Amino acid sequence: MPSGQRYWTVLDEDRLAPVPAADEFLRHVRFGRDQAESTTRTYAGAVALYLTWCGCTGRDWTTAAGRLGSFMFWLRYSPGDGTPVVAGPGSEPVRGPRRINTVLAGVREFLAHATTLGTVPAFVLSQLYEVADDRDLPMQARGEGSGLRYYAKARHRAAEPDEPVGRASDEDVLALLRVCRSARDRFIVLLLARAGLRRSEAVGLRREDIHFVLDASVLGCRIPGSHLHVVRRDNDNGAWAKSKRSRAVPVDFLLVQAYDQYVVERDACREARKSDFVLVNLFRAPLGAPMPPGALNDLFSRLSRRAGLADGVHPHALRHGFASNAADAGAVLDEIADLLGHANASSSEVYLHPDPQRLRSAVERVGALAPRRNG
Ligand SMILES: [Zn+2]
Incomplete structure (x- = not known):
């Protein structure tokens, strides 16, 4: 940017021009929400993978959220460079659960932002999130007062092994x-x-x-x-x-x-x-x-x-x-x-x-x- 601030974007493979919806979202993240350049890099990577998957499978990106389950499978086994996924017993995953969840988080942000603009129909939100109550949250995370609270919970999530960071002695x-x-x-x-x-x-x-x-x-x-x-x-x-x-x-x-x-x-x-x-x-x-x-x-x-x-x-x-x-x-x-x-x-x-x-x-x-x- 002329101001010297930088952000990451997604380019169309054929025309090498920024993909408008993705670019709008990433600018919003960087300048509207004042997030770090590194965040736009993570999100840009996620959105690029999502758009590639939509392209490979012939899906419309604005309504493909209902099939995020198969996107997760694709993320697990496809390098994302357009080569077809051949997964069978014993196939080595190319992405682990942590990486997949990072990509999913970026895609959710991207699609949720697009619903606020009207580019993506509002029902997509319910494909991304379900409404959950707070009974399964730890005590500290629950709201004050009596009665259940409700919050939006991401529907798609790969199970991550628990690896707490230890204390260096x-x-x-x-x-x-x-x-x-x-x-x-x-x-x-x-x-x-x-x-x-x-x-x-x-x-x-x-x-x-x-x-x-x-x-x-x-x-x-x-x-x-x-x-x-x-x-x-x-x-x-x-x-x-x-x-x-x-x-x-x-x-x-x-x-x-x-x-x-x-x-x-x-x-x-x-x-x-x-x-x-x-x-x-x-x-x-x-x-x-x-x-x-x-x-x-x-x-x-x-x-x-x-x-x-x-x-x-x-x-x-x-x-x-x-x-x-x-x-x-x-x-x-x-x-x-x-x-x-x-x-x-x-x-x-x-x-x-x-x-x-x-x-x-x-x-x-x-x-x-x-x-x-x-x-
Ligand atoms: Zn000082």
């Missing part, structure tokens, strides 16, 4: 730190483990966000002590802070020290000195370019392998570890929500994996109480 973090081969990588590990940043927040950090000084008032900031700011921006590297509001995260000496060491390493690279981004390429081309979010996953796979951690430590597990450590140290839920940048404390609950020792001592504290007698 302090031992895991130490093992990762030991096998780091640069000050930058040590700083990244500590940034996630000691400040609980999301992967995208870490790669989106700018140098001006780092207030590692005792008194930041000269920088125009009144927050006391060393801290960093997580600011929502649209970044070149496809990353942005997920939270709508910015937050300041207090940091400890370990992180400040790791940053000092990283700055020395970073300044030795001429291309890096010109960049505003904190985390930049120092060891591969293009030198000095901001690290893309995926580079952090690669880094953690590499470090896990080197450290002999068989299950691999996912970057997000460090954020879980950070929240759990804060809880183990006595922080209450709304403090943890603030540290993680959650608007709602209930979002933080899934991040808490209490230390078994803390559970034991809670039980022992109860046991130590003297029996209460009347009189």
Whole structure:
């Protein structure tokens, strides 16, 4: 776009021109709803697959929603490049349930948006969603007051295996730190483990966000002590802070020290000195370019392998570890929500994996109480 903002769209295979309905939807997602560029990329991929399936099977895209069940089958076995699906016993799926659900979510958004414009008939909504009551929802998710609440529930969903993100233990973090081969990588590990940043927040950090000084008032900031700011921006590297509001995260000496060491390493690279981004390429081309979010996953796979951690430590597990450590140290839920940048404390609950020792001592504290007698 002339403004410099970018979004993804879907091109017609024959004419290589944007498909109008898809393009309208993706612009709406990017500019009307202020979603990230990466979201339009996911949605564009989903819509392209849906339109390809409609094309292959001769269906009208505006009314094909009634057959999403066969679309799911197609997604499971077709690469989506027009080759016919040959699936039989023992066929290898090309997409897993998680990927299929991501595609379905994008298609639902696309079709639901089209019904609001009138391009797609309204009955399609009832093919996408069913009305469910809240009896099968967890207590926290139900509305207040008595009586059942109703909500729209997606009709089509592939069963996903449950893979909760675990909590990285302090031992895991130490093992990762030991096998780091640069000050930058040590700083990244500590940034996630000691400040609980999301992967995208870490790669989106700018140098001006780092207030590692005792008194930041000269920088125009009144927050006391060393801290960093997580600011929502649209970044070149496809990353942005997920939270709508910015937050300041207090940091400890370990992180400040790791940053000092990283700055020395970073300044030795001429291309890096010109960049505003904190985390930049120092060891591969293009030198000095901001690290893309995926580079952090690669880094953690590499470090896990080197450290002999068989299950691999996912970057997000460090954020879980950070929240759990804060809880183990006595922080209450709304403090943890603030540290993680959650608007709602209930979002933080899934991040808490209490230390078994803390559970034991809670039980022992109860046991130590003297029996209460009347009189
Ligand atoms: Zn500040």
